[in-house]
Amino acid sequence: MSVSGAPTTSAEWRWAVRDVWTMGRRNILALVRIPVSFVFALVQPVMFVLLFRYVFGGAIRVPNGQYVNFLIPGILVQTTIFGAIGTTIGLAEDLQRGLIERFRALPMARMAVLAGRTVSDLLRNVVVLLVITGMGFLVGFRPTGSLISYVGASVLMLFFAYALSWGFAYVGLAAPNSETAQAMTFPVIFPLTFASSIFVPVAFMPSWLQVFARNQPVSQVAEAVRGLMLGVPHGHATWIALAWAVGALVVLAPLATRRYRRVA
């Protein structure tokens, strides 16, 4: 392996892929062992569905159609983003328990710890997304778009959340301990998810907020997902959302990787 730690030959790449798989499998085993963390990942989106569907929903009017059809695609986007925060907690715990220290003394691929973590968190997100989708249908969500674009919408939000999880990985590695790690993500995550078109149309917000709320990435993803699921025109939102996801991945992955090299 090269001095920088990145795989160069094809044999090194094969080992790197195997290392990612080993690490990912370890994380998934832990998830299965402590289903509590799974339940936690589900409780919050379930609460949001119930809260907005039955408590706030009656007071919210959306331009065309029923609020539940507006709400559920938004909640799904929020759920996958919140799900990606798990990366922060997982890495901060590994760091605190000294496991990362141990991994650094092994001949394994340097990138495998981060890649294994983000990939296993992505798989968890897939399961959470399926459950909340089922929940959405239970409370009356009736998408009117094609199946293909429905699946496309799901893949888009998972990809966006995956890209963000590299940013959350950075936070997990920078946090002083696992307890504060999660809280450190809130100042970024709350404005992005709540000052967005996830729960209400942006047009309801004060005009100064609209500029931010309309153009920030989470709104773009929500617009794209909603448009695809409901089969309504949504301008270039899909392409803009995709561009945000690719951009986030290109910027955040090297940032997290650099941080990983530096933790000591």
Added chain:
Amino acid sequence: MPDLAVETHGIVRTFRDGSVRALDGVSIAIPRGRVFGLLGPNGSGKTTMVRILSTIIRPDEGSATVNGFDVVRQADAVRRSIGLAGQFATVDDNLTGLENLRMMGRLNHLDHATVRVRATQLLEQFGLAEAARRNVKTYSGGMRRRLDLAAALVASPPLLFLDEPTTGLDPQSRQDLWGFIEGLVESGTTVLLTTQYLEEADRLADELAVLDHGRIIAQGTSSELKARLGATVLSLTFSTTADAERGALLLADLTTKPAFVEGDVVDLTVTAGPAAAAEALRRLDAADLVVTGLALREPSLDDVFLTLTGHHAPDGAAEEPIAGSGRRRR
């Protein structure tokens, strides 16, 4: 393979922008097949040394080779040739013992068959076969340590780093672990061991270096150091001060340093504790002197520091293991 498993020259490593000099010019050489003990109190730089040699962090100055490979330029080759058991047992609580070892085997890039064989073998060897399929969360401190050591051995490395392997263990677990380490040494493994306990270093290490504030203040074989440091203290209590003084005279030839009399207590520095105690009792009995108390005291790390530096070991140099999980390294 070179004759020296570890060779360092003037290793310096600072933290916090240079304000903490954790290592301040450390040079050591460990011949293959030997056990080298790095002895020092908390904060003397032991862990920093182990982290540099196991390529976790880089030195600021100086050079180090491990099994002939440079720790900075050939870090990956170093990693393939070492095993590390860190200061705190770092095993994955969410996995079973077996899963932990298999994971370590795969991350060491062993093939599937070897991984399976080694994991089973090591669990057997470390008395964990019955607990193999239990979550590590349910393990006792001693079991975790054993698993941690087993995890370091999965790839059968020729060189093993053990950072305070028995700190925090109860006496029985400590004895067990010492037994395992001695077994490894017999099979030819080179070991670098750090410890705060003179007794541990004395029992396991062929050669010792004493670390204080990132510098080596004494180095040599354990018997050389012992000769310098004085050995066991035999402490006798008499019923009167006059008896104590008479006793001290009678036993003057047993002690390597002048007897130390304080009130009715006489402290003698002796080389062979039990033999000296028996001889002392025989003589005192023959002289009709009554001994009301007797104690044999091994020199502690603190005694060593007092002798070598004239000051006590810095804060936190534990006489006894600190119970519990202790501080987690960040």
